[in-house]
Amino acid sequence: MxxxxxxxxxxxxxxxxxxxxxxxxxxxxxxxxxxxxxxxxxxxxWPDISLASYTEFFTRGGYLPVLVRTVIAGITVTVLCFLLGYPLAYAINMTTGTKRTVMLLFVIVPYLTSLLVRTYAWIVMLGDGGLVNKTMIFIGLTDRPVQILYTSTAAYVGMVHIMLPFMVLPILSVMNGVDKRLIPAAKSMGCPPFRAFLRVFLPLTVPGIRSGCILVFILAIGFYITPAALGGLSDVLLSELIEIQVSQAMNFRLAAAAAFVLLVITALFLLIFGADVSSTRTGLVGGDTGRFSGRGVGFRWARSLLAPLAAAEVMRKRRLAQWQKSLYRRDPFLAFRPGLLMTYAVLCLGFLILPSLVVLVMSFSSDPFLSFPPSGLSxxxxxxxxxxxxxxxxxxxxxxxxxxxxxxxxxxxxxxxxxxxxxxxxxxxxxxxxxxxxxxxxxxxxxxxxxxxxxxxxxxxxxxxxxxxxxxxxxxxxxxxxxxxxxxxxxxxxxxxxxxxxxxxxxxxxxxxxxxxxxxxxxxxxxxxxxxxxxxxxxxxxxxxxxxxxxxxxxxxxxxxxxxxxxxxxxxxxxxxxxxxxxxxxxxxx
The missing domain is CATH 1.10.3720.10 (MetI-like)
Known part of the structure; x- marks a missing residue:
């Protein structure tokens, strides 16, 4: 060979x-x-190299404000999804068994449901005869339908509803990998519950927060269907402008320039936030060790004085039992009742699943127009x-x-x-x-x-x-x-x-x-x-x-x-x- x-x-x-x-x-x-x-x-x-399309995009009136509006929309939707999604992911992480499975399904099913279905559901719900207006009239907030559909508010509501699972699932996947013993260990050293959450749990979930924010922002600035269907004429985003240039104005060069501007924004966002800037080697409870140890000394001193008294000893044992019970409790937010967090989770899950239920009911309506609830079934x-x-x-x-x-x-x-x-x-x-x-x-x-x-x-x-x-x-x-x-x-x-x-x-x-x-x-x-x-x-x-x-x-x-x-x-x-x-x-x- x-x-x-x-x-x-x-x-x-x-x-x-x-x-x-x-x-x-x-x-x-x-x-x-x-x-x-x-x-x-x-x-x-090409082949005549020219930046005329980019010059037109940045100098012609109307295009630059649309770009700014698109970036603002992406940031706003990302922030709203984080504020809504992090507590929801935390609530799911704190549950077990069948309750956890049901909560996960309420997140995953909307995530897999057609984008058009969810957008159409909000058209039904936010219309003059929709569920939102009828609810506001019923509880006395207004005496006539309010214009919600075809406004920026409607566009944001629809975008947040669609993007929320993209924030919850990455954060939840990271939360599942956090060692549950870390927070009890911090509390055993005298760290208050909320501070233990801020200094221990929250930093360990930063990778999930970063992944969720990247996903939501990239998808939000490229949104086309939802803002076009729910927003008004003054709320046009860059994706809609690109589609108009291709299908109506037949100006493919300008559409290509706008698309690459959007692509550059995406690349810059990934370049800035895509790198792993988190570090779990920070002092989780560092800097307060002396204060914690001082409190521990104080508790030991008070305990030694009260030990000879039988009644005080009984109270000490009761406090010790309650402290041990709270120490290994799954919910670190001891200042709040667990029911409050679960109530919030139910409201968020209802926000995710309600539009699909409304569409399901509307499909059996006998009315020839959109109205909820329907007057009859058919x-x-x-x-x-x-x-x-x-x-x-x-x-x-x-x-x-x-x-x-x-x-x-x-x-x-x-x-x-x-x-x-x-x-x-x-x-x-x-x-x-x-x-x-x-x-x-x-x-x-x-x-x-x-x-x-x-x-x-x-x-x-x-x-x-x-x-x-x-x-x-x-x-x-x-x-x-x-x-x-x-x-x-x-x-x-x-x-x-x-x-x-x-x-x-x-x-x-x-x-x-x-x-x-x-x-x-x-x-x-x-x-x-x-x-x-x-x-x-x-x-x-x-x-x-x-x-x-x-x-x-x-x-x-x-x-x-x-x-x-x-x-x-x-x-x-x-x-x-x-x-x-x-x-x-x-x-x-x-």
Whole structure:
């Protein structure tokens, strides 16, 4: 055997992960990176290099105020989600058993529910005849309906409602990993309960707070559907301005410049806040040790004086028992009753789940207009949906595109996740690329794919939608399957290989069955992502046959009728069925 052949044979095992990741990387590069490059070139007027589009954006009246309004909206929504979400995550973390499971479901189900469904629910609730106005009239706050819908208040309410789970879930995941013994240890040293929370628990949850804030801000500044449906004409955000420049003004260069300005803001935010600036090595109760020890000495001195007295000794034992009971109590906010925190959690969970319940009731309304509560019950809107060919065609196209894109994403994403798990060095370079499609603001992705797919003739085709939805599906599958592989015992594979099993056989017979739960979970998320996606589909869907979210969005913008409530109720079944499927798969694996 020649030296070159031996060198190639020695390098093949190291090239294996790269070869497995190559299909996914090539797909993301071709259908995402190249369109993003085309978008940048369009923004500078390639081949005639010019910054005229950026100059117009920053100097023409109206554009800069929209940019400022967008950033302010992103910061405001992020702050509101943190103020509402942190206590909610804390309350869930402090509960156990069935109560905890129910509370988690009340967060996860809205998180997986269609964006359009939740937006439509707030249109119903905030309208003149909606639940909010009728409640205010009933309790005497006003004697006539108040204009809430199509204002900035309505837009903020809808955005916070949609973004709240993105804040709660990262914070909760970090809280679950905090050692519950740390706060009792701090209190045993004399630290007051609230100070123990501020100095011990809160710093340890900073990584979750940072992740939640990054997610909410990036998604909020790229919001398009919710502010466009709930906000007024004076509340236009940058994403709406970009869509107007593409679909109405036909000024793609200016839209590309605005998209890249939004992308730069996102990159700067990630650069500033994405790094791990937290440190758990700070003195958790440092600086007050002397004061605590002094208090301890004082308590010991008083106790020694009262010890000979029997009554005082009985009181001391009672106080000691109460102190020990409070010391290991799960809730460190001893100054407040636990019921207060749980009441707050119930109100927040009601805020998350109530819009879906309102849509469910409205779908059975007999009224030909939006009014809650309905004057009567009827199945007419479900009958109209199932007898209308346009709705059925839209449903069929959504299912077809979601199924094909999910299968394609599974094939590419599982191989990539397996490769990145086997090569940490490769993961450091390729993981950011594979996750970029869901990190970049969705409106920027839509504009970039529109510009790229126009040149390739994919606008208005099923292939264009499938390729676009596969990008996000790959990201979700890589995340979930990589997390599953992180807990996989590689010694099982080595044992199979030591018994002369072929590497592919070991993967098929050993690895694949053990990670199938992660693959199924990733496939469910990829399917929901494709089935619910509307922003990118709006840009590249063209004027042909529409997906179900595209048709819903078109009807919401032009003619709001209760048929959309029936469609929304059917869409509510998608996350529920997904969670049931995950549960059944988990039981089967166990």
């Amino acid at each position: 020649s030296a070159d052949m031996r060198t190639l044979r020695d390098r093949l095992p190291r090239l294996g992960p790269a070869l497995l990741a190559l299909p996914a990387v090539a797909f993301v590069f071709a259908f995402f990176a190249l369109p993003m490059l085309d978008l940048f070139l369009a923004s500078i007027g 199945m007419q809107w479900y009958e109209e949906f199932f007898t209308d060919p346009s709705w059925i065609a839209a449903l069929g196209k959504s299912v077809y595109v979601a199924c094909i894109s999910t299968l394609l994403a599974c094939g590419l994403g599982v191989l990539a996740a397996y490769a990145l798990d086997r090569s940490p060095t490769l993961s450091n370079y390729l993981m950011p690329l594979l996750l970029t499609p869901i990190i970049v603001p969705i409106v920027v992705v839509g504009v970039a794919l529109y510009g790229g797919y126009v040149d390739w003739g994919l606008i208005g085709t099923d292939a264009g939608l499938i390729f676009a939805h596969t990008l996000g599906g790959i990201s979700y599958i890589v995340i979930i399957v990589s997390a599953t592989l992180a807990g996989f015992d590689r010694r099982l594979e080595r044992a199979a290989l030591s018994m002369k099993a072929h590497p592919f056989t070991a993967f098929r017979r050993i690895t694949l069955p053990l990670i199938q739960y992660g693959i199924i979970a990733g496939a469910i998320f990829a399917f929901i992502h494709s089935f619910d996606e509307v922003v990118v589909a709006t840009f590249i869907g063209g004027f042909g046959e529409k997906t179900l979210p595209m048709k819903m969005w078109e009807d919401i913008r032009h003619e709001i009728n209760p048929t959309i409530a029936a469609v929304s109720t059917l869409l509510l079944l998608v996350p529920v069925l997904g969670l049931v499927g995950l549960r059944l798969t988990q039981r089967r694996n166990n």
